[in-house]
Amino acid sequence: QVQLVQSGAEVKKPGASVKVSCKASGYTFSSNHMHWVRQAPGQSLEWMGWINVANGKTKYSQKFQDRVAMTRDTSATTAYMELNNLRSEDTAVYYCARDAVADSISLSWFDPWGQGTLVTVSS
Amino acid sequence: DIQMTQSPSTLSASVGDRVTITCRASQSIINWLAWYQQKPGKAPKLLIYKASTLESGVPSRFSGSGSGTEFTLTISSLQPDDFATYYCQQYNSYSTFGQGTKVEIK
Numbered sequence: 001q002v003q004l005v006q007s008g009a010e011v012k013k014p015g016a017s018v019k020v021s022c023k024a025s026g027y028t029f030s031s032n033h034m035h036w037v038r039q040a041p042g043q044s045l046e047w048m049g050w051i052n053v054a055n056g057k058t059k060y061s062q063k064f065q066d067r068v069a070m071t072r073d074t075s076a077t078t079a080y081m082e083l084n085n086l087r088s089e090d091t092a093v094y095y096c097a098r099d100a101v102a103d104s105i106s107l108s109w110f111d112p113w114g115q116g117t118l119v120t121v122s123s
Numbered sequence: 124d125i126q127m128t129q130s131p132s133t134l135s136a137s138v139g140d141r142v143t144i145t146c147r148a149s150q151s152i153i154n155w156l157a158w159y160q161q162k163p164g165k166a167p168k169l170l171i172y173k174a175s176t177l178e179s180g181v182p183s184r185f186s187g188s189g190s191g192t193e194f195t196l197t198i199s200s201l202q203p204d205d206f207a208t209y210y211c212q213q214y215n216s217y218s219t220f221g222q223g224t225k226v227e228i229k
Contacts, residue, residue: 113166
């Protein structure tokens with residue numbers, strides 16, 4: 001079955017960087033784009049951006065444009081999201097989510113989602 | 124950016140009730156809308172995509188409708204497993220989520 005397994009929880013200090021991984025299995029990794037979404041405690045879902053896994057091209061939400069980098073390793077079927085210059089407001093659960101439609105040039109709905117990675121930013 | 128506004132924010136209902144959640148987009152998103160269910164400590168689960176297409180395995184008591192800027196998610200007869208938070212998502216122009224609707228036990 002299609003599965004996304006994320007790396008474990010992280011605790012970081014303000015100004016540091018964090019890199020979250022998302023290991024995909026059960027499908028052809030390069031056929032579907034991968035999205036990253038975060039959820040601050042008690043808040044809604046916030047889309048951060050996506051990566052075209054086939055060619056590595058990315059599109060980021062303007063809010064994160066200057067601080068985020070999404071990459072992938074096709075040989076390891078793993079996607080990565082790195083967020084730099086962390087601040088306390090970045091404390092959240094970070095999810096990877098597969099774009100549901102294979103070989104698509106546009107976005108679609110997200111399915112499935114990884115289990116989430118809690119990133120805590122605290123001095 | 125397209126803004127998504129859900130209502131109500133919280134909904135108190137009983138088992139067996141018919142429940143409707145509304146999602147409004149700040150501009151037309153045609154039918155590029157999905158609905159998700161999220162339970163505490165869990166990742167969102169896809170329920171409906173393209174505004175009205177039920178995801179495989181999702182109970183038929185869930186249904187979606189609408190187009191353009193106004194959409195609804197309906198649960199025809201609320202079951203104990205349905206108490207959760209529901210989010211709409213537009214994917215017409217990148218992606219945006221609504222603020223969520225928490226369905227509570229009355």
